Amino acid sequence: MKKYDFNQVIDRKNTFSFKWDNVSYGDKDMLPMPVADMDFPVAEEILAAIDQITKHEILGYSIVPESLQIAAQKKIANDYGWETELAWQVWIPGIVPGITAACAAFSSPEDGILTAIPVYHPFHLVAGWMGHPLHTFPMIEEAGRWTYDFVAFENALKKGPKVFLFCNPHNPGGTVFSTDEIARIKALCHQYDCKIISDEIHADLIIDSNVKHRCIQSEISFFATSKAYNTAGLGGAVAIIPDAATRLAFQKKTFGFFPMLSRHSIEVMLATYAMPSNWLDSLLPYLRSNHTLLISRMNQLPGISMLPLEATYLAWIGFDSQMHGDFQKRLFDAGLHVLRGDQFLGGDFVRLNFACPEVQLLKAIDIIESVVYATR
Ligand SMILES: Cc1ncc(COP(=O)(O)O)c(C=O)c1O
Structure with a gap:
């Protein structure tokens, strides 16, 4: 079965990425996990289709075939x-x-x-x-x-x-x-x-x-x-x-x-x-493994809770605001960008996108743990 390398870390900075080049980051070294796109390379079948267009050199109007x-x-x-x-x-x-x-x-x-x-x-x-x-x-x-x-x-x-x-x-x-x-x-x-x-x-x-x-x-x-x-x-x-x-x-x-x-x-x-189905056959186990890692670490933290997801790579993590205050801001200040529950009319939660190499997720978990245990 064809393998895709989801561990590969690709630098997305300075690519006009909505996620990585967010203007609110300024010069701060941020780990962005907000908007729902993945930090994984696109399958080569898709890249080949784009290459074909480039070779043909025409970008006129198109019909849906x-x-x-x-x-x-x-x-x-x-x-x-x-x-x-x-x-x-x-x-x-x-x-x-x-x-x-x-x-x-x-x-x-x-x-x-x-x-x-x-x-x-x-x-x-x-x-x-x-x-x-x-x-x-x-x-x-x-x-x-x-x-x-x-x-x-x-x-x-x-x-x-x-x-x-x-x-x-x-x-x-x-x-x-x-x-x-x-x-x-x-x-x-x-x-x-x-x-x-x-x-x-x-x-x-x-x-x-x-x-x-x-x-x-x-x-x-x-x-x-x-x-x-x-x-x-x-x-x-x-x-x-x-x-x-x-x-x-x-x-x-x-x-x-x-x-x-x-x-x-x-x-x-x-x-x-x-594309053959093995893109999803490779992607889903990787996402499931990230999900297991994240949920097990989150649910060990005081005042933090997460229910298992049935689908999506968007973790919905609850926090006790008495204990953790403005948790999203504290994470942001510590270098991790996750979305505020209020954006979804959801209250004391943050949304974290874990469709990224495991090494990035581990870094995010470290930041979350350091914020949870920091005295305010
Ligand atoms: C539920 C849902 N619908 C739609 C979208 C975006 O769709 P589109 O880019 O096709 O407008 C998203 C993006 O995260 C989403 O989560």
Whole structure:
């Protein structure tokens, strides 16, 4: 089996990296673990596709070929168990703009947008971008994992939102929703006439090998290869929208706003779908090992706790603010950048991206331990 070297440390500084060249770092030597991209080299099949474009020397406008449509259709059927039609696909430059367009199409200033919190920040920020009311309900801890408070979910649905933003696997917290949970979510949204907009970008990043990602098969479902194959900076995603009227309403909010996909994005997605599965077969054990290392060390620390993730490489680490104060700032001052729980409407938590060589993770753990044990 082909091996990928995830231990390799690649210097990403001075590459205009959103993660490594963050302006807030100044001259400080920071270890960045905020935004969700991986510090691993991209697979050589993907790099070869980019080389081919460079050799050809042309960067004109591109179309989405049928081969890409078929490749996405096959993956959604084979890996997530959903048989879809090619006509249902709408290719878009990214999922975040897709979510905004979906909200523009189906929410209004009267009814608003519903999401579970904590959540990936564009899910709650979009309400402010649109000027629509935001409705939320909390995730709760149950049997050692994060799930919905279904009573609070139903109460929020009663307020009349027309759009429910569903993140599966959930970011942050890593929940992969079970078939039963998905059935409950669908039944409730159907009962209250609320469209489900589903974001499944983390579907391949399964940490708990006992769980399987299943699609909710909702009005609009977004998929992308960009997280699991580390091509997030290139953009490119697909929306699956079975109903023709819903599809047209969504597309109308994209016309004139969404650029065409670049040749790079298309060729890279084609190469990604064509890749043998051993990229994930190599990546996932590496991420699982980092996850085990992190969770075992975190849960030994006073006033620090972390639930195991079912998916994603984004650890959601709780802290006791009585003991640790402004923990995110203290970590930042000590040279580790993790995201503040508040960014996700999540309170006393930080989010740490562990998709990095183990040596970097060990350094991060050292910093966390030194901050936890430092007297304030
Ligand atoms: C749940 C979720 N959706 C979407 C995105 C970003 O998607 P895109 O780059 O396609 O807009 C992220 C990035 O971290 C994410 O975590």
